Amino acid sequence: MALDTETPERTSLDTDPLAAGANLATVAPGVDITTIDDQTMIVNMGPQHPSTHGVLRVVLELDGEVIVRATPHIGYVHTGIEKELEYQTYLKGVTLTDRMDYVSALINNAAYTLSVEKLLGIEVPERGQVLRVMLMEMQRIASHLVWLGTHLLDLGAVTVFFYAFQQREKLLDMVEMMSGVRMMPSWIVPGGLRGDAPEGWFDRAKDFCDDFPRAMEEIEALLNANPIFRERTQGVGVLSVEDCLGLGVGGPTLRAAGIEYDVRKSLPYSGYENYQFYVPTGQFSDVYDRYRVRMAEVLQSREIIKQCVEHMPGGPINVDDRKIVPPPRVELDNSMEAVIHHFKLWTEGFHPPVGEAYVPLESPKGEIGFYIVSDGTNRPWRAHERPPCFMNLQALSRLCEGRLIADVVAIIGSIDIILGEIDR
Amino acid sequence: MDQTVPATVEERLEVQKIRAAFPEAILDINTFRGDTRILVKREYIVDICRLLRDDPDLQYNFFVECLGVDYLEYREDNTFDGYLPDGYRFEVVYNLYSLPYKWNGVEYGKNHRIFLKVPVPESDPVVPSVIGVYPGSNFPEREIFDMFGVRFSGHPDLRRILMSDDWVGYPQRKDYPLGGERVRFPGDKYGPAVGEVPVQHPGESFYGKTGDLQGEHYDRTRTPTPDKGPGTQLPPARKPGE
Numbered sequence: 066m067a068l069d070t071e072t073p074e075r076t077s078l079d080t081d082p083l084a085a086g087a088n089l090a091t092v093a094p095g096v097d098i099t100t101i102d103d104q105t106m107i108v109n110m111g112p113q114h115p116s117t118h119g120v121l122r123v124v125l126e127l128d129g130e131v132i133v134r135a136t137p138h139i140g141y142v143h144t145g146i147e148k149e150l151e152y153q154t155y156l157k158g159v160t161l162t163d164r165m166d167y168v169s170a171l172i173n174n175a176a177y178t179l180s181v182e183k184l185l186g187i188e189v190p191e192r193g194q195v196l197r198v199m200l201m202e203m204q205r206i207a208s209h210l211v212w213l214g215t216h217l218l219d220l221g222a223v224t225v226f227f228y229a230f231q232q233r234e235k236l237l238d239m240v241e242m243m244s245g246v247r248m249m250p251s252w253i254v255p256g257g258l259r260g261d262a263p264e265g266w267f268d269r270a271k272d273f274c275d276d277f278p279r280a281m282e283e284i285e286a287l288l289n290a291n292p293i294f295r296e297r298t299q300g301v302g303v304l305s306v307e308d309c310l311g312l313g314v315g316g317p318t319l320r321a322a323g324i325e326y327d328v329r330k331s332l333p334y335s336g337y338e339n340y341q342f343y344v345p346t347g348q349f350s351d352v353y354d355r356y357r358v359r360m361a362e363v364l365q366s367r368e369i370i371k372q373c374v375e376h377m378p379g380g381p382i383n384v385d386d387r388k389i390v391p392p393p394r395v396e397l398d399n400s401m402e403a404v405i406h407h408f409k410l411w412t413e414g415f416h417p418p419v420g421e422a423y424v425p426l427e428s429p430k431g432e433i434g435f436y437i438v439s440d441g442t443n444r445p446w447r448a449h450e451r452p453p454c455f456m457n458l459q460a461l462s463r464l465c466e467g468r469l470i471a472d473v474v475a476i477i478g479s480i481d482i483i484l485g486e487i488d489r
Numbered sequence: 490m491d492q493t494v495p496a497t498v499e500e501r502l503e504v505q506k507i508r509a510a511f512p513e514a515i516l517d518i519n520t521f522r523g524d525t526r527i528l529v530k531r532e533y534i535v536d537i538c539r540l541l542r543d544d545p546d547l548q549y550n551f552f553v554e555c556l557g558v559d560y561l562e563y564r565e566d567n568t569f570d571g572y573l574p575d576g577y578r579f580e581v582v583y584n585l586y587s588l589p590y591k592w593n594g595v596e597y598g599k600n601h602r603i604f605l606k607v608p609v610p611e612s613d614p615v616v617p618s619v620i621g622v623y624p625g626s627n628f629p630e631r632e633i634f635d636m637f638g639v640r641f642s643g644h645p646d647l648r649r650i651l652m653s654d655d656w657v658g659y660p661q662r663k664d665y666p667l668g669g670e671r672v673r674f675p676g677d678k679y680g681p682a683v684g685e686v687p688v689q690h691p692g693e694s695f696y697g698k699t700g701d702l703q704g705e706h707y708d709r710t711r712t713p714t715p716d717k718g719p720g721t722q723l724p725p726a727r728k729p730g731e
Binding site: 139140143145147148149152183184186306308310311312313314315323324325326331332420421422423425432434436438440446447449451455456458459488489 | 521522524526550551552553554556558559560563582584586588589590591592600602604623624625627628629632649650651652653660661667
């Protein structure tokens with residue numbers, strides 16, 4: 066299927082009768098042209114606007130219906146998570162990272178955890194790594210499905226929302242089966258995972274992998290050839306490669322610009338170098354290409370999950386260090402040492418050496434990573450998240466310039482922002 | 490993970506290039522678990538960023554982020570031979586990445602990562618903005634200004650970004666207490682102040698690690714103080730350790 070390369074013409078602007086040399090008296094009889102000024106108009110969008118994903122406020126400067134400047138105002142759900150992290154021990158801090166990007170909580174857990182593990186200088190056993198990869202890829206699919214449903218809801222296509230969330234529920238059910246929680250599992254912790262997969266979990270994952278491509282085909286059949294969807298997305302919100310790199314825009318938005326870059330490929334973590342998958346890219350860097358890139362990405366994530374299930378190794382999931390990982394419940398009944406370890410770990414925690422660590426990960430939105438400064442105590446001196454949505458939002462003004470108001474809705478959706486992570 | 494990073498710091502091309510171009514700029518270099526962090530003088534930060542971005546052997550084309558760190562009462566006083574007479578309190582950390590990609594058949598980027606750190610004294614918290622080199626530093630620099638009060642000279646739009654515009658104080662500073670705001674309920678009543686909430690465990694405290702509630706940047710008078718019957722009276726500020 067060929068994509069339209071040209072930006073659609075805005076005929077309403079080009080057919081200005083005055084510019085074409087028409088007589089003013091015939092176009093607007095009785096209007097004194099000296100009273101018409103060329104000032105721009107300021108229009109406020111949000112924070113209650115349904116397409117702004119919660120609490121994003123955009124101040125639009127308009128020339129007629131064309132956007133001159135779009136200024137995002139953020140901070141409405143700022144909760145000071147980074148400040149709070151400085152007051153929690155490393156193990157307890159994991160639960161706060163869930164609340165940042167709440168639709169891909171496990172990837173936030175993993176980002177925080179990998180930085181702490183780099184500080185500690187430990188590496189998780191193979192089974193733990195494969196389970197982590199599996200959970201992260203399931204979370205990536207779930208996050209992209211939330212994006213798909215809400216983005217299309219913004220554009221007026223209600224049906225896709227139900228199809229996408231139907232599949233997402235299957236993934237969240239699996240996360241719930243393992244951790245007991247659907248959205249805020251805090252399951253990936255320094256030293257490994259909180260627990261192993263329950264019985265029958267891998268079979269469900271396998272069933273999901275078998276059914277998923279057909280479900281995605283159904284969704285794509287609704288959209289790919291849909292003339293309204295294509296009209297609203299093709300050629301809209303184009304961002305050049307230079308802008309992407311300079312503004313720190315990553316993830317599917319960068320890949321839609323034609324750059325084959327993925328942290329999982331260039332700086333593999335958690336054993337991603339062992340999996341067969343490819344990095345889908347777009348060509349025209351518009352809203353439609355970002356949609357295509359994400360649709361291709363979820364199928365690649367499904368490939369990775371399939372490989373995880375097929376090659377799941379045995380053995381422990383946690384590092385063999387009682388100073389970092391709490392002892393299993395069984396040991397608490399008959400080992401005084403286990404009780405001491407348990408108590409020390411949950412009250413005092415562990416003390417990483419003095420140093421600073423940052424591990425980049427590929428989140429569904431772009432590069433994520435925690436910059437953690439350790440002063441040698443049981444709490445981080447400073448923990449800062451590199452928020453992909455925050456960086457992607459910087460491109461909003463560049464994306465909207467020269468477009469119409471109706472395009473803003475499509476553009477905000479296309480960069481996949483989660484305000485919980487932007488405001489933190 | 491990153492196989493391209495050489496073993497020793499001095500071998501790294503970035504350090505050699507910066508030394509060659511700006512012999513005075515580097516204050517200190519440290520490595521930890523394979524990452525290199527270069528402490529540079531703040532007046533050189535824009536030039537160094539431009540050098541790292543434009544040099545064909547380095548190509549630091551991707552601005553990952555920049556963040557602030559407050560080292561109040563933590564770091565030993567290091568004046569760097571008189572460069573910072575009073576030592577420094579803040580650090581701004583720039584995280585730069587040479588993103589590898591292929592464009593029109595040409596390969597760009599070296600898959601390197603470098604951390605530049607700029608020490609900032611408390612008496613004069615100003616750093617030149619790198620927004621001219623990396624437009625992506627716009628929001629992160631605003632966030633550092635918002636949270637730490639470090640100003641960026643040359644930034645065209647240096648406003649608060651996460652806190653409201655009329656906010657007093659800089660919340661991420663170590664002398665700004667956690668939970669210092671009273672919550673307003675309907676009927677002009679206020680929730681308990683921090684001092685009224687019983688501290689559950691001896692290890693837990695609402696006060697910062699420095700234990701200084703009455704830091705100079707924390708203004709308690711900002712809280713509205715309507716005196717309208719029971720439940721609205723503000724208690725006296727609690728002294729640390731009380």
